[in-house]
Amino acid sequence: MTRRILVVVNPHRTETVEAGEVVARVLAAEGVETCFSYDPGVSEPIEAAIVLGGDGTMLHAAEVTHGSHIPLLGVNLGRVGFLAELEREDVTQAAVRLAAGDYHVEERRTLEVCVINPDGTRHGGWALNEATLERGNLRSTLEVAVEVDGRPLSTFGCDGVIVSTATGSTAHAFSAGGPVLWPNVDALLFVPLAAHALFARPLVVGPDSFFAVEVLERSESPGQVILDGSRSIDVPLGGRLEVRRAEATVLLARMNDEPFTERLVNKFSLPTNGWRGERPSRATTRLAAGS
Known part of the structure; x- marks a missing residue:
């Protein structure tokens, strides 16, 4: 052969x-x-x-x-x-x-990413390093609600948020002030970007947990998810981003x-x-x- x-x-x-x-x-x-x-x-x-x-x-x-x-x-x-x-x-x-x-x-490990629109339609993707929710309009602020394992954690205005793997902790998340995770750490990392909140610190959760971020209706701008810096999915006002560990x-x-x-x-x-x-x-x- x-x-x-x-x-x-x-x-x-x-x-x-x-x-x-x-x-x-x-x-x-x-x-x-x-x-x-x-x-x-x-x-x-x-x-x-x-x-x-x-x-x-x-x-x-x-x-x-x-x-x-x-x-x-x-x-x-x-x-x-x-x-x-x-x-x-x-x-x-x-x-x-x-x-x-x-x-x-x-x-x-990689990330499984799902964007759920207000009408229930879904768009999926994956990432090796990170999924970054960014502002659709750079002149405006995203208002988001953050969940961990289906429970609300906080709401705040921000430029965006990053959810990364341990592999991606030395990439965009690191530049945004997140911790470095050793590659053998089976975890997800969450890093807010320029958040207007007292409690908006990087979070690390276990492999069975998941993050969800909703773009609130009062937000000045819709968002978009950038996967590994190259692929994107639009997130409209009222849309929801879910990120969890993928099997692949x-x-x-x-x-x-x-x-x-x-x-x-x-x-x-x-x-x-x-x-x-x-x-x-x-x-x-x-x-x-x-x-």
Whole structure:
């Protein structure tokens, strides 16, 4: 059977396109066929995907392959690249190790999103990072009522709210002042955006809980839900947004065993001067990563 690996690049950046060509040549030398597009139900079986770009490209790859159980290996050619496993200098190594099956798979939880209109019609979606309820008119304020598990919690005016997974806690929610959740924390995070209220703090709930946000009739503007920064659903006045944990997961291919703490320090360039604990040498870390 022909082995196939999907290559996902940001077509608007020359660097990622050129990296895709390098990956294709390396995979061909390893006897693996490369494809640059994926159509569920039509494409031949694909065993894994290598994603060249930043977090936006990773989210796009997750959207394209949603429901396929294809592991995604991210190589960061962007800025922070929190979802990426390797950096730009590792492109060739990534292709060789992916072809050899030298990786393990990590599951990441996703969100199930439902917008219920006043007439009862429903529109659904999903997200890996977050669902963000935003103002439909930037000159106005959203008036919202917030529920947890079907019970009212508070009402306030705001610019919007974010509901994120642990994976998304280092993205938009982090920028809005939310806490960082380690990826193995099975929880949902709620972060208000510029809320006009004394009690409007980030909330973390367990995996069986759900958030609901109603856009009140007295709101100055309808809203819209943005899923992972790219897909949107309109929420009219009187509409209701429900967000809960989805059963579907996204698979990430991992090639090293560095703890999340180390990733956090590296991605945000956090100062650790003065730490007196035992730090493994770079050579030991490389050896553990299989390089």
